[in-house]
Amino acid sequence: MTRTITIDGVTRIEGHAKITIHLDDAGKVRDAQFHVTQFRGFEKFVEGRPLTEMPGIMARICGICPVSHLMAAAKACDDILAVQIPPTADKLRRIMNLAQMVQSHALSFFHLSSPDLLFGMDGDPMRRNIFGLIREHPDFARDGILLRKFGQDVIALLGGKKIHPAWVVPGGVNAPLTEETRDTILKQIPEAIARVDRALDYFHQVEDRYPAEVDAFANFPTLFAGLVTPDGLLEHYDGAMKFVDHNATPVAELSPSNHSHYGSLISEAVENYSYLKFPYFKPHGYPAGIYRVGPLARLIVAERCGTVRADMELGVFRTRLGRAPQSSFHYHWARLIEILYGIEMIQRLLQYPDILNTHIRSRARPNRLEGVGISEAPRGTLIHHYKIDENGLIRWANLIIATGHNNLAMNLGVRQVAERFVDGNKLQEGMLNRVEAVIRCFDPCLSCSTHALGQMPLRIELCASDGEVCDVLQRN
Amino acid sequence: MCCKETDSAVVALETLFIGYGNSLRADDGAGPAVIEKLSTLLPTYCDPSVRLISCAQLTPELATDIAQAHRVIFVDATMALPPGHMTISPAHPEESNMVMGHHFTPGALLAITQHALGACPGAWVAAIGCQSIEISDQLTPTVATAVDHLAIHLLKCLSRWAREPGFLPKLLADSESAVMINYGN
Incomplete structure (x- = not known):
């Protein structure tokens, strides 16, 4: 039966x-x-809306990762305007994108996944939740709350509010950074880094308890995809989209100027049991073209992070697990490394001499009828692709969401x-x-x-x- | 976030209002609308110890704001009341294994504040009954009226707290009868 x-x-x-x-x-x-x-209907109901509205509308896709959609939408609009945004605007967008990653990863690790890690997969469900966590590990839980607050505060300080900030616009951002805001954020960096360090200490105490889970949690060879800098470093805002195989050997790469050709590498399949589409690596076909994105994939795709503390932790990660660990259980550790990287990189970006520059927006009318924006959301690579008519109205849109890339896996x-x-x-x-x-x-x-x-x-x-x-x- | 705040090291935060809901789903945005209304009315009271937060949902980091307050009033929309009806009722820390996603109830947030940050301010939930939660960025007229009345009522409560810190607010009214409440007693 x-x-x-x-x-x-x-x-x-x-x-x-x-x-x-x-x-x-x-x-x-x-x-x-x-x-x-x-069911998500955004691709259809944005048709007919003005291009300039896209960042604002697309950010409404999600209350959890609105900044990610804001970034990808703004980049697609930049592409249609055919503008290069001012260097200061580029840095400010990066800071907000990293802050989004920090707050999202903090919530995922501390509040959603750590009850399993600290109480065990077979632990009493009445204890294996956030309240059990707070009761028995109050310092750990507090660090999670305050790390998320750090990310949310940076977003609010830059964008005026935590959710759906309208600060990122086609061509740049709509308000410069003040010295006071910069200093407010910088003052919080040391404590934020200390909180991640403590979380890593906690994680290292429990990670060895789960050999069976490491062995069976989506532990199979796939491709991995993510953005990298020209030097092959970890990247979240721009850069080449790179695919590597299960040994971290490069398979394909789309430079930023070729982002519009993402369709040559990615296609989407549909299954009748889910509304979430199944993207796959087109040259390998479906479903053999399975690939993963997100924190683990990014750390496998990148040669290294590019910040001191994150690279030290990445060194430990690779020493323990190898260059390209295949088990998705390791997303947790990768998430903590990315939080560390995000905080370090925010600090670095804020210390650039031009960060307070007031030239923050390039203005232009549409110069192309089609544009693609690719950035990294906390959960992985995010693609926004728009076509407009000669009046600047959206005629077609395609979104490939980070979670979708991971659907097959x-x-x-x-x-x-x-x-x-x-x-x-x-x-x-x-x-x-x-x-x-x-x-x-x-x-x-x-x-x-x-x-x-x-x-x-x-x-x-x-x-x-x-x-x-x-x-x-x-x-x- | 809509804040009227000062340096917390100088002035202790007495009262925190958190209005939450989706302003693109018609009356579900009643909470943020009350906060918006309060922000236009508060300057006349010039109270530096009041803070206003408007958000789409209750998230864990709000615990850090709640922990600094002497009292907190959550302002929400509800389908459990007739359209335009308003209530203010006490809220208490409430542990629940229903916390499974990225957002929380007032009781769960208070419990997190209590256990993680060692603070448990007095708390109330001010609720307004919804008429529509369809896609719209406008409140229905009935709820818009209730929003105005609730904002005024909360300002009266602030005034009362200034004279009588132990005052326990309560309200059970509809948008018509709210104007008849004698706030001075």
Whole structure:
């Protein structure tokens, strides 16, 4: 008798999704799928809107990573205007983009994933949550809150508000940095770095407890993709989009001037069980063209970070795990390294002599009818592609969202974990928590275009092929 | 963020208002609208110990702001009340394993503040009943009226707190009867 386990919805991720696990007659996992059950319509309803509105509209895709969409949208608009934004504006945009990464990574690591890491995958769910974390590790939890606050404060100081700031505009930014704001941010840097150091200490105390999870959490060879500087360093705002194989050997690269040719490397497949599309590396076909993006991928694609402390930690990371670790469990560590890098790089950018320059916007009318903006969101590479008519109105838009790039890997990862841990004859919460936890490694953000965020009870049903419910696990 | 703040080292933060909701979903934006209204009214009161925060949702780092306050008033929209009806009710730290995403309830945020930062200010939730949460950047007329009345009521509460720090605010009214409340008592 074929049976199916459904995890609906998946918890401690952003957005609405469910997982189904299909069992064979012996209760062994036959297949597993990750379904994104919400629909995004932005590509369609921006048609007809003026180009200048795109950053403001696209930032509304998401309340979690609005800055990322703001950046990619503004870069696509820059491309259509055919302008080079002033160097100071470039630096200011980078600071905001890095602040977004710091706050997002902090939330993912400290509040969504660390309960699993500190209490164990089989820990009591009543304890394995943020309140258990605060009770038993209050300093750690406080550091998470304050690191996120650091990132959010930088965004608010630059953009006027934390969510949906309208500060990034086509051609640059709309207000310069003041000396007071710069100094306010710089003053917070040492404490922020100390907080990441403490988090890394915590992480190193627990990482060795999970060899089985390291072995089975989306642990398979894939390509990896991310932006790099001309020197091959870690990059989040601009630069070449680079694909490497599972040995970190370069496979393909799109220079910034060739970003518009992303379609030669990436194509998108559709499956009938999910609203989230399945991008793949086109030269390898579907689904063989599976690749991963995000913190782990970026650290594999880049030769090194380019800041002192982050490079030291990356050295430890590579000494322990090798040049290109394949397990997605290592996204957690990579996320902490990127937080460190982000804070260091914000400090560096703020110390440039021209950072207070008031020439911050290049003005032009559209000079092209098509533009592409590629930047790195916390979860991975983000692509915005617009076509306009001669009146400057959007006629077509295509967005490839960071979480989408990882869709194939998340699905394969769910199946790998289910095969390893789920026994259909003896259903236990810890088994299913692992199935969710592999998704959390990728920190997917599925809430785009919805305003109701993922606060849902977890209900797992074990069903016979005739629909009869054989077993139920419920988390309120 | 909409702030009227001063150097916290000089003036202790007494009252924190946090209005939250999605201003692109019609009446769901009632919380931020109350904050906006308060920001236009507050200068006449010139109270440096009041801070206003407007946000889309409650997120964990707000705990650091709450920890600095003597009292906090969350302002939210609700479908649990008839359109335009308003309530103010106490909020308490509340641990819940329902915290599974990137946002929190007032009770969960208070619990985080209490456990992580060692502070537990007096807290209330001021709620306005929604008529529509469809896609729109405009409040419905009924809720817009309620927003004005609630903002005025909260200002009266501020005035009362200045004279009587232990004052416990409460409100159970609709947008019509709110104007009849005798704030002086």
